[in-house]
Amino acid sequence: MTQLFTDPAPLTHAELEEGTAFAPRFDAAGLVTVVTIEAGTNEVLMLAHMNAQALALTLETGIAHYWSRSRGKLWKKGETSGELQEVVELRTDCDQDAIVLVVNQTGRGAACHTGRKSCFYRRAVLVDGKARLEDRGLPKLFDPDEVYG
Amino acid sequence: MTQLFTDPAPLTHAELEEGTAFAPRFDAAGLVTVVTIEAGTNEVLMLAHMNAQALALTLETGIAHYWSRSRGKLWKKGETSGELQEVVELRTDCDQDAIVLVVNQTGRGAACHTGRKSCFYRRAVLVDGKARLEDRGLPKLFDPDEVYG
Numbered sequence: 001m002t003q004l005f006t007d008p009a010p011l012t013h014a015e016l017e018e019g020t021a022f023a024p025r026f027d028a029a030g031l032v033t034v035v036t037i038e039a040g041t042n043e044v045l046m047l048a049h050m051n052a053q054a055l056a057l058t059l060e061t062g063i064a065h066y067w068s069r070s071r072g073k074l075w076k077k078g079e080t081s082g083e084l085q086e087v088v089e090l091r092t093d094c095d096q097d098a099i100v101l102v103v104n105q106t107g108r109g110a111a112c113h114t115g116r117k118s119c120f121y122r123r124a125v126l127v128d129g130k131a132r133l134e135d136r137g138l139p140k141l142f143d144p145d146e147v148y149g
Numbered sequence: 150m151t152q153l154f155t156d157p158a159p160l161t162h163a164e165l166e167e168g169t170a171f172a173p174r175f176d177a178a179g180l181v182t183v184v185t186i187e188a189g190t191n192e193v194l195m196l197a198h199m200n201a202q203a204l205a206l207t208l209e210t211g212i213a214h215y216w217s218r219s220r221g222k223l224w225k226k227g228e229t230s231g232e233l234q235e236v237v238e239l240r241t242d243c244d245q246d247a248i249v250l251v252v253n254q255t256g257r258g259a260a261c262h263t264g265r266k267s268c269f270y271r272r273a274v275l276v277d278g279k280a281r282l283e284d285r286g287l288p289k290l291f292d293p294d295e296v297y298g
Binding site for chain 1: 155170171182196238239242263269283
């Protein structure tokens with residue numbers, strides 16, 4: 001696994017930004033931030049994190065794996081809910097500390113643990129100087145109580 | 150500004166996830182992660198961070214403001230390059246620690262400091278057991294040397 005990625009430390013700025021070496025810059029906690037979007041629509045489904053193991057497994061298996069910060073363990077997305085994510089493309093950004101994962105969301109099509117397609121189901125608006133949330137109207141595709149018990 | 154947002158601490162899990170109070174859960178560094186996408190296409194332009202001030206200014210002015218971690222200061226995106234971002238919608242996720250900012254990218258349409266529309270201009274592929282990056286072919290819409298000096 002250590003040989004899958006390039007060590008970013010010795011790379012120049014230009015090599016990091018314009019080169020062909022994949023040299024993920026994991027943070028102090030060993031993580032990169034991942035934005036998962038739906039193939040075709042580009043809809044943002046969720047935001048999560050990967051450590052080196054999750055990133056390697058995602059590339060090698062074609063199924064999204066993350067690092068769950070709340071549970072402190074590797075997280076094969078959909079292992080409990082059945083909502084696996086098939087990887088279509090994995091992109092990195094200019095300074096290689098973030099990932100965009102383009103996926104086909106399988107199962108009932110719900111990336112969010114609340115049962116909705118996307119975790120971003122509310123918009124913020126200003127009402128009388130206070131920020132409030134409005135529901136964007138995404139339906140619940142499953143009942144979380146049933147799925148997670 | 151302190152009254153613009155709701156303090157997440159006393160909120161229940163259900164209030165945080167299904168409620169109408171905007172209670173951003175800033176991390177230990179006082180930041181939330183922001184995914185900025187293009188209105189219409191949903192293309193992911195960049196990933197950045199906001200502190201409470203940047204988030205408030207973004208909501209109040211309708212122009213994207215971030216917190217630059219590398220420079221340690223408030224960052225009105227496009228102040229140097231002219232590539233301002235007009236806010237169309239600001240969304241938050243289930244546990245309110247991430248933002249999706251839907252924008253119209255003004256100027257030359259380049260959100261990335263390399264001059265490209267998006268920071269995510271490379272995809273990772275496996276070649277002989279090694280992860281390599283391929284250019285996705287996004288053109289440079291400006292010359293960074295000219296814009297940033």
